[in-house]
Amino acid sequence: MFNSFGEIFRFTTFGESHGKAIGVIVDGVPAGMDFDEEFLIRELDRRRPGKNRFSTQRKESDTPEILSGVFEGKTTGTPIAIVIFNKDQKSKDYSNIKDIFRPGHADFTYFHKYGIRDYRGGGRSSARETAARVAAGAIAKMILKEVGIKIEAGVIEIGGIRAKTIDFEYAKKSEIFAVDKEKEKEWMDLIDKARNEHNSLGGVVRLRIKNMPIGLGEPIYYKLDNILASAMVSINAVKGVYIGNPNAHKLTGLENNDEISKSGFLSNNSGGVLGGISNGEDIELEVFFKPTPSIFKPQKSIDINGNEVEVNLKGRHDPIVAIRGSVVVEAMAACVVTDMLLLNTTRKIENIKKVYLNN
Amino acid sequence: MFNSFGEIFRFTTFGESHGKAIGVIVDGVPAGMDFDEEFLIRELDRRRPGKNRFSTQRKESDTPEILSGVFEGKTTGTPIAIVIFNKDQKSKDYSNIKDIFRPGHADFTYFHKYGIRDYRGGGRSSARETAARVAAGAIAKMILKEVGIKIEAGVIEIGGIRAKTIDFEYAKKSEIFAVDKEKEKEWMDLIDKARNEHNSLGGVVRLRIKNMPIGLGEPIYYKLDNILASAMVSINAVKGVYIGNPNAHKLTGLENNDEISKSGFLSNNSGGVLGGISNGEDIELEVFFKPTPSIFKPQKSIDINGNEVEVNLKGRHDPIVAIRGSVVVEAMAACVVTDMLLLNTTRKIENIKKVYLNN
Amino acid sequence: MFNSFGEIFRFTTFGESHGKAIGVIVDGVPAGMDFDEEFLIRELDRRRPGKNRFSTQRKESDTPEILSGVFEGKTTGTPIAIVIFNKDQKSKDYSNIKDIFRPGHADFTYFHKYGIRDYRGGGRSSARETAARVAAGAIAKMILKEVGIKIEAGVIEIGGIRAKTIDFEYAKKSEIFAVDKEKEKEWMDLIDKARNEHNSLGGVVRLRIKNMPIGLGEPIYYKLDNILASAMVSINAVKGVYIGNPNAHKLTGLENNDEISKSGFLSNNSGGVLGGISNGEDIELEVFFKPTPSIFKPQKSIDINGNEVEVNLKGRHDPIVAIRGSVVVEAMAACVVTDMLLLNTTRKIENIKKVYLNN
């Protein structure tokens, strides 16, 4: 349960950043669907580090091996296992911090929870794990494509500077997945500055899901929005999430309510969810990433024996995790929506009859 | 699954606002614990409406009947069922909106998802359901008390006006659960104004959990923070959640990282969670409530046949749901932490030996 | 989890035999279905004790109160809560065995597991809990009826004497649910003899499920047959289960394999399940009940302080639990098949498209 996500469309991940491999088993994939391996590789490539100066220069070869669940190009309904072997396992890089808890990292908590110090670059808590999520998300997107649902995300705020416009098409081409062409240069300068100062930046990712059917989400505790929230906050470095207009808590009811007309809602402050169920409008949400904890300035900490030490990190790290994080946001959203899509088929007796009686 | 929450400490709720009863079954309660029925009633009373002018004037008699799971004042380890019968079932109140979708409410989505219009005041989607959560939370708090964990919440922002200080002791006495005595009067005036204008307000609830053991939270998908996020966003009217310093995404790594000393962390921007696991500092988070959707101004909408109509609500509603919502925030947090507490006992082989071998 | 059963169609029970009430919450019921309350009552009535001399003379008034999930005669898709208040709570009956562990009962294990002695007639471990299962099963049967699936069970063996023929129509009218009219008298005599000797009998229940669609069951660990096995063995006093021909383990492959023709399988040794998935033939299985542990002869035991004592039970008990158990067998089977039915709708991409694209 700890390393699984979803109820029907359920994936389970494994692996440490500097172990032999990471991977994922995706269960609950409907049978008979074309499996687009090229798409899977492209999605992993979008998350992959080392492509430009805005992400870590660490090279990871995210080549997926599909071990099961696909036969002659089609999904078989059995679990799809995907393994990505770690080829760049430089665990020596980490020997200088072997016994030290890095501020802002999970070293301290993993050590105390499990009594084990897996010092190899974060081990299980490393963002490398998110490659497995992106693989699961790629499969989810294949399913969503069959019913026309589309997911897109991009960076809407960096270092406190917020976009003025939202253009997801532009984000696809942008090196930093920027949703605002006008702000892109300013953001790049901020990132360069942070990197030069051995510092890092936080940011905000905006997500949109289009062509949503009405009715996805299982109240009261498996709502579309609370599971999206769970999915988002489970991503490394995410500290918050907001569904719909992120100022809703400052508005009055009159301002915030979305009136309804024959042709749909007249506004979308709700972000496409009412009572935890999709209302047919686009799902809109924002995800808040803290700055990368790996910075290259001296910091106070302690070692596993409780001695106070000064931490001086070396290595290669993203100056801002929100950028690559936006790919993970898309992946997790795709998995949530797919699960809700499958669950919802069981919620009306007429659907059950449609399937079994061809009514 | 849809109406259940938690893995070991798992509760399941049922009931509609204007049906016969609402209630909850709480499973996974450890045996042998004193069951404090007075405390349960007090907790329900804190959430109960109608106590002052800042909540709905609707009277609900939230008298819990404990049907099982407690014997001679002790928990037996079997499911604790609690039923609250609805005594004030004025479904006539709602006859004028029988076929109409109220803006900001779940009427529209429930109707389309299930094909049924349960027009009785929100039915299952009503905030009345949260009484069942508070009952579950009260039991969770009894468990947490056994190991010294304390949960408190209060209102930190109303209508965009934010507190300057955080005083949870004050919040306990405040009619509006205000964490800032200085702001209380200003907030009350805002609320009075909104009510007089037949409008409503949004707000923010702050939560703190004290005396947390290190190690609670099951990475990667059942982390302490992502399940807290799920719990919070599942609450009626909640649109967002932020763990730790709510400006983290605007900060640099140097500003946001919490340095570590022998005697603990030197700051708590993380909100007590690193890598999804508690680090021993207080858990701090904020929960963003939209304004109450029930306002008493004309609004555009449609009816179940697709005709455009003007909605004119009548009735009794909270001018701001965040106030009573703060009690639900506490309850849901208590349930999450209890579940994590129980799960974590199984994560080290030395604990297993301690229990079975008396090592 | 402990007191819940099923994944999509999931029910959760609560209550002790001599507490205030027992009950069940049934989640995952598809919306829009006619709810047949009369049928629910009839099903509970079939299980109810005290109707003839072949079951306990204890009167239980199994009047169900439906607290939620049904509106204007239709299921709403929200949880259906059913409570049965205990009116015949004679806990004094049990005072003489207050501190004693009854042989064959769960007294000993509950006491050691939970550290609590709920001596009121078995408490949670009482067969009274099965009324809640029958209520859940009745709802499952309403769903199965919509697609034509029929479930029937009866007694096929008592005290080692086995039926020669299987006639479920006869079983419906038989006071002891006997599937063989010829054996009925012999079995009744055996039961009378056992009761007169203050002893009890074991027996075997045969289950048949007709009109099964092909394809129900989710391999590898949520197969139709292993979940049926789980369901059956969870019933009080059940010690074993066998799917298909109960001599299969004595046969050769040539004898046991069911050959296949255009018009279906040429035999049904498999009991309608291959690889954990229904093959369209009738599901056939047998359920093995131990004799009622409550007998009225002196037995050696110990008390909660470890002292050796002689137990002398008094009271009213079924001379054989398999009879009323056959109603519970039906109920549990109905719940399993319903869950599998709902799950299976999600397993082919063409079904998903059928529901969302009206393909």
Place this chain on the structure above:
Amino acid sequence: MFNSFGEIFRFTTFGESHGKAIGVIVDGVPAGMDFDEEFLIRELDRRRPGKNRFSTQRKESDTPEILSGVFEGKTTGTPIAIVIFNKDQKSKDYSNIKDIFRPGHADFTYFHKYGIRDYRGGGRSSARETAARVAAGAIAKMILKEVGIKIEAGVIEIGGIRAKTIDFEYAKKSEIFAVDKEKEKEWMDLIDKARNEHNSLGGVVRLRIKNMPIGLGEPIYYKLDNILASAMVSINAVKGVYIGNPNAHKLTGLENNDEISKSGFLSNNSGGVLGGISNGEDIELEVFFKPTPSIFKPQKSIDINGNEVEVNLKGRHDPIVAIRGSVVVEAMAACVVTDMLLLNTTRKIENIKKVYLNN
């Protein structure tokens, strides 16, 4: 969910018999335990075919690669992923049955459920998947060893001939895991005869679990015995299971009840389980295997187009699956008991305090 088993100690398997690999992710393993890789290999070796004439002559190289969850010889608390690459993928062997449903196999049901014919030797439904279970079971046994619990199984009946004595020590050395030295020769002759006649045999496996703590099992639906039943019947070719004395349903209450003394139960008809909870006696159960469906005689069947055909299988198959099945029985039992062991640590408030307060 479909391919996962367990609640806390949860494993998920993947892979087809003639795909690239099979494997398992084991989640919920307590941290800090010595990981005995040699033992894992030995366990897989016990299940491995091709060792003698009593199992299939097909060579499978069950070499496990541990991809995660173990660091410096210790479990880390993160998921342990184990992959076994398939080296002997002779899918040509199966070309002659490409479109044909083999009697007694899952070909028919998988095709209809998923709409896909993965004709490569059973694909996901192949008994090869059980190697993944044995790997999970080996890890479970490492945990059980820490608290002294021991699991053993052997063959107690073949072709209707039942053992007279039960000697698990002998079974360990026996080529056919026979629990009765006296019967071993007779059974071997039966097997030779069946193989020579191109036929196969069914059998019964007996399981014993020693040194059980009192209190394992979570009533009412996650009982020790019903989950053991689920685990056993999920194994390929298993049709039935019986806990305790397999004649209990033929006995009277007086005969079947186990009386209790200061020093324990005076008999063990219950098989160590009362009310679904372990009573401290040995767990005893029997598992009923049907004969191997792969026989080398002409059989009637149909192809995927509905044409009637004669099936003539070739290849290498076990003449009786119960033998190697006994290793899988042990593995599944180990997983169940481990899960129950971990769950039970959370069921008494005194255990929770012991872990967190060092009481």
